[in-house]
Amino acid sequence: MLDMQGISKIYRTDLIETHALRQFSLRVEAGDFVAVTGPSGSGKTTFMNIAGLLEDFDTGRYQLDGTDVSGLSDAVRSRLRNERIGFIFQSFNLIPELDIFDNVDVPLRYRGFSRRDRAERIASALDLVGLRSRMHHLPAQLSGGQQQRAAIARALAGDPGLLLADEPTGNVDSLMARQIMDLLEEINEMGTTIVLVTHDLELARRARRNVHIVDGQVSDFWSLEPPAPGLHAGLVPAMMAPA
């Protein structure tokens, strides 16, 4: 599904250079549920942005679904994001002036679905997260947990194979966090590959695999269950390439 080899990313400003990722390598197989942990500033968000084609990188190779993404045009990258990837953010990032229906509608608009198709997909996505009755509420009229569920509906409405969630539980209380985790597990069981960044080790432990990032590199990885040989091979430790 996702295969990064020796990725580095350097942020340069006039004053400093920040090596956000250095020789970062990671593979995630289709159907996996990977939790990414690590101290703040270690490069988790940078990894997610690159994985989600939201940002370029300096060196290395990244294949998404077997396609090398380097050198793809903006239009193609945008279509890949639109069709293959769903995003969930810590701050929900619902568009405040649009109601829930229109928020979930956003990726479907860019997909070019017909009005009927869109309405059906929006309804079933909102069904999945239990918010169908709130579709005409504005984001501000919902609780944090509800907003994040709406964001999940939006991420899933287009049926992406990969869901990237960057600290989706960071802004909700622990009960809500567990409910969101339940939802993600359910989604994963339906076949969607998930990469989840979280600070909450307890939640992380519920994922199939854990990756720990320190200083822009994968420092540790493990899987909860004794991994099936095929799946285990999916997680490549990045220590093999020390910077």
Next chain:
Amino acid sequence: MLGYYLRLAMSSLRRSPGLTALMIAAVALGIAVCVTSLTVYQGLSGNPIPWKNDLLHAVTIDNWDPQFPARERHPDQPPTQLAWRDAVALLESDIPVRSVVMFKTAGVLATGTAGARPQRALTRVTSADFFAMFDVPFRFGAGWTAAADQGPEPVIVLASAMNERLFGGANSVGRTLRWNDMEFRVVGVLDEWRPLPKFYDLNNGALQEPEEAYIPWGWGLAAELPSAGSWNCWKPEPLASFRDFVQSECVWLQVWVELADAGARQRMQSLLDTYARDQQRAGRLPRPLNNRLTPVDRWLADNDVVGSDDRVLVGLAFAFLAVCLLNTVGLLLARFQRGAVTTGVRRALGASRRQICLQHLTEAGLVCAAGAALGLALAGLLLWGLRLLYATQDGTRDGIQALAHVAPGSITTALALAVLATLVAGLYPSWRIGRSAPAACLQGRPMGFRHTGRRFVP
């Protein structure tokens, strides 16, 4: 997608009404000033009789001072008017379909009805072809014949406003009235007629109203009517009497001919040249031969009807629009920057650069369209203000009044300016926000941050 972009633009604009109002006001102000100046400019520069442009020709002959050209600003050109004897001589030619010799004089009109006040009336003394030649519309009656010029017959044509004042707008054909204590019979009343600029006699200002009464050419000599327009002399010669004036080199008559085709034009030109050479042999016309037949549009240009001042004014108006748009660029950049996170979310959800750019351009377009609508209303107000200003200066009606309304042309102008404004003000901010990396947008710093690392090095 355009419908979707429009909806997004509307809701985005509604979210910050203050900023939106500011942008619309900036665009409106710029467009209003442009539309106003263009309307006035077009009124000044327009050819009021384009359908006859190639037929009508002003006739000029250089009879001026050997030492100095007649026109300081255009030393190559002859005087704009003719001396009596040249005008009369040329009038005899039958090459033109029609020809007119004329000048402006002043008169007082009275109906003789008890209680009715006499009216001052600027009066055109003209040969009969005037009305047919310049397509002057009649409400009642008609002009006079060439025979009436010879007599001269005491017939008069009234402008519609004068007929309104004297006869309450009724059909006054056949009524008699006194013009400077001579009895005249009304033969025609004009319809509303307002050629702008007043191309056939530009001597007292291009925006002047046409005269309020017209009498046959023969009265000029018969009643020894003085010119109330402009006249110019250069030669030291006796000017004690009207006879002297008529025989002098002073220029004070407008002469126009209507020439059917290029052939007629050529024949007329050679007639002019032959005539001038004859005159030179007789000791007149000391300057080099310079006789002209000038069509209307060229005539307007030669007479600086659209002065460089007016062009500067229009230029300034556009400069002002540019400043307004520059402001709008800044406001749009600020506004787009403020919506960067939302833009980042849209990018993450699959919007391409192009789609983001178009969405923002739509928003800019909406602002500019609203600005154009408001600007048009403002322009109407400005033109109305101009009208008041000029109306109060001296009690007379002035040409600017006819200009001072928003014409259909102004709407087209405003629309074109709106499109221009959208492109000028909207293109750069939209392009810029479209170019911003999605991740940077999500972090709320779409444009400030530059990632300078090389990308995708294998």
